[in-house]
Amino acid sequence: MRRERGYEVSGGSRVSCERGSGTGDGAPWWCRGLRRGSACGAAALVSLAALALLSAALTLATQPGCGGDRSASEWIEFCGRAVEEYAARGGYLRFTQESRTTLTTPQGSLDGWLRAEGDIILPDRERYEYREELSSTTQPGETSGNSFSYLTVDGGETAFVSGENLEKELGISGWVHYKPPQGQNRYFDYLRLVGRIRRMGEKAEKVAHEDIEGRRCVHVVCRLQGREVVDLYLQEDPSFMERIPGAETEDFSGEVLVRVWVDVESGLPLRVLVEASTSQGEGVSASNRMEMRFSGYHDEPPSPIEAPGSFTEAS
Numbered sequence: 339m340r341r342e343r344g345y346e347v348s349g350g351s352r353v354s355c356e357r358g359s360g361t362g363d364g365a366p367w368w369c370r371g372l373r374r375g376s377a378c379g380a381a382a383l384v385s386l387a388a389l390a391l392l393s394a395a396l397t398l399a400t401q402p403g404c405g406g407d408r409s410a411s412e413w414i415e416f417c418g419r420a421v422e423e424y425a426a427r428g429g430y431l432r433f434t435q436e437s438r439t440t441l442t443t444p445q446g447s448l449d450g451w452l453r454a455e456g457d458i459i460l461p462d463r464e465r466y467e468y469r470e471e472l473s474s475t476t477q478p479g480e481t482s483g484n485s486f487s488y489l490t491v492d493g494g495e496t497a498f499v500s501g502e503n504l505e506k507e508l509g510i511s512g513w514v515h516y517k518p519p520q521g522q523n524r525y526f527d528y529l530r531l532v533g534r535i536r537r538m539g540e541k542a543e544k545v546a547h548e549d550i551e552g553r554r555c556v557h558v559v560c561r562l563q564g565r566e567v568v569d570l571y572l573q574e575d576p577s578f579m580e581r582i583p584g585a586e587t588e589d590f591s592g593e594v595l596v597r598v599w600v601d602v603e604s605g606l607p608l609r610v611l612v613e614a615s616t617s618q619g620e621g622v623s624a625s626n627r628m629e630m631r632f633s634g635y636h637d638e639p640p641s642p643i644e645a646p647g648s649f650t651e652a653s
């Protein structure tokens with residue numbers, strides 16, 4: 339393995355460290371701590387599929403009013419417009435995301451849990467705290483974990499991260515500023531999610547009106563098959579399948595169920611629940627349950643989301 343040494347620290351000083359290229363994790367030396375739990379192609383697909391559907395789910399809102407006898411697809415389109423208007427005003431929201439994923443292979447199973455919680459100022463400022471844990475039947479009694487803080491002021495084009503794994507990797511504490519390589523972006527793209535659900539409108543079904551935290555909501559459900567999830571991604575990124583070695587679109591089967599609760603008065607989503615099961619052939623399957631909650635719409639941000647005053651620049 340070839341190794342290079344050194345990187346620049348903002349302010350002009352220099353700190354010695356190592357970075358590798360070749361085999362192994364495959365992540366850049368300065369962001370390995372961000373990729374725990376996502377190196378497996380099948381597991382990555384499940385996470386991506388769930389997020390794709392979540393993205394869709396966020397659009398299931400409407401304009402103010404009870405909506406009368408609007409169809410599910412009409413709710414989705416109204417929601418897309420409401421979110422666009424909210425973003426254009428630089429709206430704020432708070433979000434939490436919690437997910438549990440099980441990946442089963444002929445060699446054993448891998449169980450993962452993650453939670454992210456933070457703030458968004460539309461269209462492109464975001465900060466959150468992230469935590470994840472992994473366990474495997476091939477290593478009974480052993481659990482690995484990771485946590486970090488994330489901040490961006492340019493929609494994820496670049497990001498500031500800090501965390502224990504990064505400190506161990508770099509030998510310093512504090513924020514690291516970097517440009518994420520393709521496929522390793524940790525940005526929670528609220529607006530892209532909304533765009534995806536708008537493209538799913540024809541598959542939506544309206545279930546009922548329900549109350550969520552004292553707010554009247556409409557409950558909408560979308561159902562997709564595994565192949566349809568892949569197609570959703572291919573519409574955005576024709577090279578999506580190339581990043582999953584050895585996989586073909588025909589290998590993916592199963593159902594994804596997306597449930598969305600939309601505030602009838604404001605037209606903005608309050609809760610999204612995604613349940614997915616997929617198969618990648620050759621005895622590989624996965625299931626995922628992801629829940630997202632949104633609050634704080636129309637509130638003032640508790641504090642500005644700005645670049646840290648001091649950070650290390652990754653090179």
